[in-house]
Amino acid sequence: MTPAYPPSWYAASTTPLPVQPALVGRIDCDVCVLGAGYTGLACALELAEAGYRVVMLEARRIGWGASGRNGGQAIVGFGCGERKLEALVGADDARRMFDLSREGLDWLHGRLARHDIQAHWRPGHATVPLKPRQQRELQAMVEHFNTRYDHPVQWWDRQQLRGTLASDRYLGALYDPISGHLHPLAYALGLGRAAIEAGVQVFEQSEVTSLVRGARPLFRTAQGEVHCDFAVLAGNALLHGIAPELEARIMPVGTYIAATAPLGEDGARALIGNDMAVADTAWALDYYRLGHDHRLLFGGRASYSGRDPGDLQGIMRRRIAGVFPQLKEVPLEYVWGGLVDISLNRAPHWGRLQPNLYFAQGFSGHGVVATGLAGKLIAQAIAGQAQRLDLFAKIGHAPFPGGQALRTPLLVAAMGWYKLRDALW
Template identity: 65%
Template sequence: MSVDTPQSGYPPSWYAASQAEVPARPPLRGPAQTDVAVLGAGYTGLTAALALAEKGYRVSVLEAARVGWGASGRNGGQAIVGYGCAPDTLEALVGEADARRLFDFSRDGMAMLKHRIARHNIDCDWRDGHASVPIQPRQERALRVDIERMAARYNYPLEWWDRARLRQELASERYLGALYDPASGHLHPLAYAQGLARAAEAAGVTLHEHSPVVRLQRGPRAVLHTAQGQLSADFVVLAGNAWLQGIAPELETRMMPVGTYIGATQPLGAERARALIRNDMAVADVNWALDYFRLSRDHRLLFGGQANYSALPPPGLRASMTRRMRRVFPQLADVELEYLWGGYIDITRNRAPHWGRLTPNIYFAQGFSGHGVASTGLAGEVIAAAIAGQAERLDVFERIPHGVFPGGKALRMPLLVAAMSWYKLRDLLG
């Protein structure tokens, strides 16, 4: 990767700066036809397009900006088995049997992610290992229970590291221990998205960038309308997540865009960086308003958190993120954040995945709730299989109930801000 080469058409970030320039694909102009039309060139849309093309379908993808422009190219890069909600939440929603199926699907999704990277030779800095770290004793107790439950009920092995064991890998006194998952890990998000796009094009997918969809016309052959063209198809996949913006109002009422932010330090040098996280794992605490961090290939610390439930970045964001980073690593008192960026993730009320069909030929996936690096690819594969006639897995996801956010457009954000303020206070009070 060549560092500090800016990518045109992308929001400023270390991810964009560390990737070589990719020429923009031409926008859709005029009428066109295809078998499957995909809205959104993020992980879900690109994976669905790739899987369908490999099954022999003609596929076209319409992207409003650039490949990976949204959360797929800006996220924290942590790929974790599971979903945005805990397994016991899924048990309450769909019962133990379906919750076990859903968790096993997520394990498949992680395996698919690693296989996709290897098969298509995607250079995205994959690293194994993820640690969930408690700050409060009640969090430690909950994580220990989780390890026992995941082993007994889901046959999923996790490791408990006490504080001394954690200190062998992580140079921070803030945490009481760690739940370590060797099967999860982290990657370079934008590099992965661009690698998926190359693989999809090699399989025959047509990609149109700078082609925002302004209207979805439903029918036996659905039509995606842009300002300059129309794409008709037997099937449509809606993979816009937090950026649907009026295309399917019944989906938007069940999803809330939430801002989250990430910073990157200046290069620390190999020795200093590795002294922070010796085994190069990804780390996240288990507060509601969590911090998460990992190292980059060029020896920066990437540090994220500071979720925001309004449309504007929090005031004093750089200073706040720097304080949070130094609270974890006081030894970085002389280190500043060279890059700072943010974007939206899409959350559901129950934090469970919301995937399914709007009509018999219009499919969607949303509600990754900050847990989408692996599960977005699973969503793409599940939807591709359903379009090809194998809907058993999608049927299980469709059994997850989803309520609308209360308050309508005017009040749902203030109500969510009030609720999140309570959870943040609970974190502070322990």
């Protein structure tokens, strides 16, 4: 039986691709990619266009994981932030990485146009502070972005923000006119269609049960196996035992999104006048935007425990009312969740485990843009141009403390401290 996409407004507002067959028997190829999310699709598409024979193995459906369920916010930069990246690799390499993230956004726009992907792109993203400390930090970042990164962000004071965003909760905004938002599942399905048309052999319902490393890596599934010259691990939070050394360096985190009933065009624009995406600066942040059918899509309530919270509908209604009291009586038509992957330092973790085994993970909430870049850089490295991918190998990545047994409770405790800090300072 073909697995359905998890219920969400995204799944309800798109048409899935035709089901691709499951892998049966043996197949040989140049490159095998595990995972049909943004990273894997970008890599496979780039390689197929360069003439490589590419096979893609997907446990469920194209875009089934985080690529088809995320908040849709397409933000340049990386989850750790520019100051942290400078501390990790130095100012010059941090600038090079930031410029590559801008290239990743250009790649996204190029693919939307080239393949006529109707993903409802909207420009503009606001990062909004809740506390004076956060306001000061964002104001300093505006100056840093403009002088160090040539990135044209703006500072909006509270009055200017209030003219665009119908909430009294925030002290201002760092406004980025280049970042924006889109329909994430439509984007994933568009990349999937493009990859198939480029000649990628996509096998759905083909969960990888083991990887045999060596001169020609071998992926095994329940009914088949793929032998390849190069292998790419793009499973992120869903690798499940394929590469334990990678899994130790990311933590799957549950995040949740609610979609209100449609508000009408006038009602939606009364909330967010310029149709930008918004995210606050709390550790357990709220993030939201408008859908193309004029409903509010509101994300938040991250879970670090591995369990979904109870009464998720009630929790999301209260979070929405905290930002937009005027919506407290508006019903929620969809509530869903999924797993994203975070690294311990929130920086991207990309590279290779051996000369013919590549990976990318640790997108830490910035995956819509960074995944396309990661897939492109891995494809370039396989083709013999590894310098740009190797730049990211300069970022050190430690495993989460506590091992498999204790890392989740330790992270839950740490998140409790950060939430307390947000509340008090």
